[in-house]
Amino acid sequence: MIELKNVTKYFRTNQGKKYILKEVSLIIPSDKNIGILGRNGTGKSTIMRMLGQIEFPSNGTITSNKTFSWPLALGGGFVGKMTGKANVKFVCRLYGKSQKETQTISDFVQDFSELGDYFYMPIRTYSSGMRARLGFGLSLAFDFDYLLIDETLSVGDARFKKKSKDALIKKIEKCSVLLVSHDMSTLQDICDAGLVVNNGKIEYFPDINDAIKKYTEINKQAG
């Protein structure tokens, strides 16, 4: 269960406070895969970052007894100077893995991400798709209650997209996922419930199809 209590989030800009969320109170039930929908700039990524505890509400609290992965966003979380392998090892050490476990995880990520020789080259030589593949493969190697995935599934070629989708479907037998995506079919395949973020409010839908309907409505109004 994730509980949001009077959560307000704003950023200070030159034009004054820019509100992302206004006084949101919400309970998200456990053991559900949740898709997050909203137009660009409504704060989907900010919500993911707040759940990953690397961004903090301006007011109010977010509480949960579950463990969350780091937010898997495009290109984030890796150090450009270090090789892919070194980055993988670094994350394993952060999570206190033993040498043996680290080796297993490193082999798995190398195999899954299909980076070949690039696995031993600095991350700054990677394309954004390659970074996303590395990040996604790495997150699959750990056990969290919730995976936080921010659009990383939508990169890569068609074959890899299918591969990662299959891997994710297998993974969510054991854990839940919070997924930001603009791809409706992915959301329908993976998620049970949905959150629609709009105008500083979050609305919870127990059925993802209702959430998609609402999202389409919002888009129509805007367009």
Add this chain to the structure above:
Amino acid sequence: MVKRSSFQIFLAVQNALFLRELSMRFSEGRMGLFWTFVEPFFQILIFIVIKVALFSSAQNDFDFSVFLALNFIAFNLFKNIVTKSSNAFEANKALFTFKQVKPIDTIIARLIVEVFITAIITCIFIVIGLYFDFDMDIQDLSMVSLGFIFLLFFSFSFALVISIMNVFISSVGKLLSFLMTGLMFGSAVFYPIKGLPTEIQNFLLYNPLTHFLEMIHCFYFVALDDEYISYHYMLVWTLSLCYIGLWLYSKFEKKIISL
């Protein structure tokens, strides 16, 4: 996932960061590594030459080369901790994606790396000293060690304040190199306080770093003693900086994470 205590997480993070910082140092290219270990020797050599050329008549009752080596080890430790920490937040920004990594961890990790490198340099100095038969007798090893530990606390507190200020005030980084040069000439690196005129002594003793360096070399050499040092003054500086640093940190930690 197995729940870990905060301390276990802290140790895991320090381990990961330490190895990362070291491997970055080593991968900077051979020249980077070469200069890390050779620079202190050049510093000392230059000042020995200056000393011999200009003041060859002045006699000390201790070995001047050993005196310089000791002071440069201590001063460079302070200088490197502060300068390397000053951009630690910016350089490790990508790592804050992982909630385990707190900004202060990156400063502690850099401090440990500096201590590690200084230890290696010190060993090299000792080997050279033994080979060339320098007079390296220590008056009071435990007090010298205590001086270094005290210096570490001071450096950490100073580094914390500087690194937080560096996030919000962009000119801090530029001023830092001037400040360091000033501190080097004004903190008894090249001479003991003992032989100086009283006015200059009083002036230099306003600098807290002078006290730390005096403490270290005065307990090292039998010929010097700690009559000029105020432990009270050192403690006040260290604790105030530590307090200000931690206060600023607790206020701005979240801002630094989501930089």
